[in-house]
Amino acid sequence: MVHWDALVCIMKEMGIPNIFTNWVMNLVNSVCYVFKVNGRCMVRMQRAPEFHHHAKCKPLELTNLAFADDILLFCRGEAQSVQLLMNTFQSFSASTGLIFNPRKCKAFYGSVDDENRRLIQAITGFDEGKFPVRYLGVPLSSKKLSLNQYLPLVDKITSRIRHWSSKMLSYAGRVQLVRSVIGSITQYWMLNFPLPKSVLKQINTICRTFVWTGKSETSRKSLVAWHKVCSPRKQGGLGLLNLAIWNQVTLLKCLWNICNKSDSLWIRWIHKVYLKGKDVMEVEAGQSWTWIMKKVMNCKPLIASINLDWQRMLSISKFSMKTVYNRLIDGNSVCWHILLRRNIARPRARITLWMMCHGQLPTKERLYRFGMLDNKKCSLCDQVEETVDHLFFECPATKRIWNAILYWLNIHHCPLPWNLELNWILEKTKGKGWRAMLLKLALTETVHEIWLFRNDFIFNSDTHRNKIVEKIIDCIAYRGWVNRKLRLHVANLML
Ligand SMILES: [Zn+2]
Numbered sequence: 286m287v288h289w290d291a292l293v294c295i296m297k298e299m300g301i302p303n304i305f306t307n308w309v310m311n312l313v314n315s316v317c318y319v320f321k322v323n324g325r326c327m328v329r330m331q332r333a334p335e336f337h338h339h340a341k342c343k344p345l346e347l348t349n350l351a352f353a354d355d356i357l358l359f360c361r362g363e364a365q366s367v368q369l370l371m372n373t374f375q376s377f378s379a380s381t382g383l384i385f386n387p388r389k390c391k392a393f394y395g396s397v398d399d400e401n402r403r404l405i406q407a408i409t410g411f412d413e414g415k416f417p418v419r420y421l422g423v424p425l426s427s428k429k430l431s432l433n434q435y436l437p438l439v440d441k442i443t444s445r446i447r448h449w450s451s452k453m454l455s456y457a458g459r460v461q462l463v464r465s466v467i468g469s470i471t472q473y474w475m476l477n478f479p480l481p482k483s484v485l486k487q488i489n490t491i492c493r494t495f496v497w498t499g500k501s502e503t504s505r506k507s508l509v510a511w512h513k514v515c516s517p518r519k520q521g522g523l524g525l526l527n528l529a530i531w532n533q534v535t536l537l538k539c540l541w542n543i544c545n546k547s548d549s550l551w552i553r554w555i556h557k558v559y560l561k562g563k564d565v566m567e568v569e570a571g572q573s574w575t576w577i578m579k580k581v582m583n584c585k586p587l588i589a590s591i592n593l594d595w596q597r598m599l600s601i602s603k604f605s606m607k608t609v610y611n612r613l614i615d616g617n618s619v620c621w622h623i624l625l626r627r628n629i630a631r632p633r634a635r636i637t638l639w640m641m642c643h644g645q646l647p648t649k650e651r652l653y654r655f656g657m658l659d660n661k662k663c664s665l666c667d668q669v670e671e672t673v674d675h676l677f678f679e680c681p682a683t684k685r686i687w688n689a690i691l692y693w694l695n696i697h698h699c700p701l702p703w704n705l706e707l708n709w710i711l712e713k714t715k716g717k718g719w720r721a722m723l724l725k726l727a728l729t730e731t732v733h734e735i736w737l738f739r740n741d742f743i744f745n746s747d748t749h750r751n752k753i754v755e756k757i758i759d760c761i762a763y764r765g766w767v768n769r770k771l772r773l774h775v776a777n778l779m780l
Pocket of ligand 1: 665
């Protein structure tokens, strides 16, 4: 990641005047800008009666675009205009020493007959290019992208997930990796164009399978539904971005930009070529409009769903994608979300608590219901059904553990089954104080260790029943010690 602020500091240190620094920063901060190749030459060329603009570039008198060290030149598909363009570029080359390499250049034609193509090829020496081409990592095309053209994106996600280092990750680590993969897609591909539903479905399947199985081969295994995983933490999710909704947010952002008539070139292009002075909110997309423009125009009904004053939004200088996203994903919040907020337990322990709050831990009673087990008796006491409510903390084996932890915390409370204990814990963990933080940490580590203890008991028959309380206390003490707010209180408990 580039920190452009550093560039400002360097230029200041070098004593470069502010006005020049601002020019440079304007260039590096804007993604798209017009690069005037020897400005006067271009103006002279445009005034020549033999030069004709490309039909859609005429309203803006656009002849060239540059990004980094690439340049795109536009004119009508005829020999005389191309010849003038090449002459102008050559005079630029003569004065600056910057020349192009014809072998690395391509000519792209739209409705140009063979005779003209041959003449243009002779003038420029450029081979014919065909759309789509990949530019800056994304496909550049004059038509709607086919599903195959999204394959590089899908392959990229799969290769990141298949990386050798991801094999050792826990649920929490896999969620974090998916978060970063989704983040990079949204920052790059989705800001360029909306992704089709089928591609989003494919990406969600890859991410879901990876989170729940650690593999990239498609599987239907899923402990918590993916749309829940991708909902905000307040609604019981893990805060992963819902790509379908983000798709809509990016379209609304485009619409906002068009309404705000920002000074960027592409907005001016849309106004000149498509809207022709009409209000974007009043017109319907025309048949000949590009597929992206049609998508942008079709997203107008979404404005009603976000329940925000569009006119007021237009008066604000920045479009907040996060605010709009939160409006679109609005749902019911769950009471237990506060247990996971400001929770400093180990990420893997937080995931166990999260699954338990969803009632999705694969207890024997659940597996029995799905026909995967014959016996639903608690693994630890072999007396009653192994449900979450029993396992945490009704079972004599686990009640003893939670009781010991509460005693160590100087909390006098007799553990109850989970459905009742949850109410007590929610009452005790209100607010931001250290007591709430410590209890959340203790609960999360206890639940996680009890779950591991139960799994060890079933699969390895190897348990250190007496050691579990010490292990949980060690975890709480370490996590508490590294937190400034809790350090002193944990130290007191250790005395
Ligand atoms: Zn039991």
